Amino acid sequence: MPEITLVSQNKSFGGWQKVFTHDSVELKCKMRFGVYLPPQTEQGPVPVIYWLSGLECTEANFIQKGAAQKYAAQYGVIIVAPDTSPRGLNIPGEDDDWDFGTGAGFYVDATNEPWKNNYRMYSYVTKELPALINEKFPAIPDRKSIAGHSMGGHGAFIAVLKNPGLYRSVSAMSPICNPINCPWGKKAFNGYLGGVEGDSKWKDWDSTELIKKYNGPQLDILIDQGTNDNFLTKSQLLPENLVAAAKESGVAVNLRLQEGYDHSYYFISTFIEDHIKHHAKYLKA
Numbered sequence: 417m418p419e420i421t422l423v424s425q426n427k428s429f430g431g432w433q434k435v436f437t438h439d440s441v442e443l444k445c446k447m448r449f450g451v452y453l454p455p456q457t458e459q460g461p462v463p464v465i466y467w468l469s470g471l472e473c474t475e476a477n478f479i480q481k482g483a484a485q486k487y488a489a490q491y492g493v494i495i496v497a498p499d500t501s502p503r504g505l506n507i508p509g510e511d512d513d514w515d516f517g518t519g520a521g522f523y524v525d526a527t528n529e530p531w532k533n534n535y536r537m538y539s540y541v542t543k544e545l546p547a548l549i550n551e552k553f554p555a556i557p558d559r560k561s562i563a564g565h566s567m568g569g570h571g572a573f574i575a576v577l578k579n580p581g582l583y584r585s586v587s588a589m590s591p592i593c594n595p596i597n598c599p600w601g602k603k604a605f606n607g608y609l610g611g612v613e614g615d616s617k618w619k620d621w622d623s624t625e626l627i628k629k630y631n632g633p634q635l636d637i638l639i640d641q642g643t644n645d646n647f648l649t650k651s652q653l654l655p656e657n658l659v660a661a662a663k664e665s666g667v668a669v670n671l672r673l674q675e676g677y678d679h680s681y682y683f684i685s686t687f688i689e690d691h692i693k694h695h696a697k698y699l700k701a
């Protein structure tokens with residue numbers, strides 16, 4: 417029976433923002449996650465939204481700066497915010513760069529040495545963590561959605577596209593949409609998966625490629641993207657590639673370009689209500 421240990425709890429909008437640690441089987445290290453329990457959980461189980469954060473984040477960024485608690489309380493949903501990589505492993509090279517290794521797990525299951533034993537963030541966020549949440553908290557197991565920011569937007573997309581029907585809805589803010597064609601993604605996939613650009617195994621972790629062959633329940637993907645996002649102009653995000661691929665395969669993507677917004681949590685907190693509302697529509701249907 418897995419154990420979880422309470423690290424902190426703060427009352428927020430009538431519910432509780434809590435942080436726990438646990439020993440992860442997939443990642444083989446101690447991990448932290450945030451969980452917001454809305455007041456409705458006192459009456460019984462509610463749906464869950466998983467939020468995947470971006471590069472350099474821990475579980476703390478979203479829960480401290482995302483401003484989501486008010487809307488999670490309003491719509492009666494749990495929000496789970498995991499960390500972004502395994503921690504404390506001391507793998508050589510793990511802390512050399514901010515965009516690879518610690519804080520940059522990229523939500524894939526690594527197949528390359530020396531990462532493949534621990535860097536299994538895909539299995540962690542799609543399997544291990546939901547099983548733990550369903551066991552320990554008043555969550556409705558088959559009512560879950562997923563969202564994320566930047567690297568976490570990529571994580572949310574592949575979680576949905578690789579598991580048709582597992583999630584009720586998906587959304588993202590400033591997501592990395594085509595990692596096999598952007599510098600962050602090429603570096604991560606080369607390190608975690610091995611091989612070089614164009615390798616077919618990279619395509620299995622790329623949402624623009626996965627959406628081309630998606631064959632599952634109808635999706636209604638919501639994306640917010642700031643027009644003043646420096647990572648958009650540096651071609652790290654490539655939302656236009658995902659939109660074009662989705663159009664070809666008939667998947668609905670609502671890409672909203674938000675004038676003047678950047679890549680930061682000021683942007684995320686501005687539009688988080690719309691995302692929670694989007695998920696609540698499908699989670700409560």
Ligand SMILES: N[C@@H](CCC(=O)N[C@@H](CSC=O)C(=O)NCC(=O)O)C(=O)O
Pocket residue numbers: 469470471472473477481514565566567568679680681
């Ligand atoms: N140090 C970097 C910038 C890192 C950064 O902006 N991280 C983003 C996610 S980027 C894609 O995944 C983030 O969410 N940061 C946390 C925050 O609280 O803002 C640089 O040098 O550019």
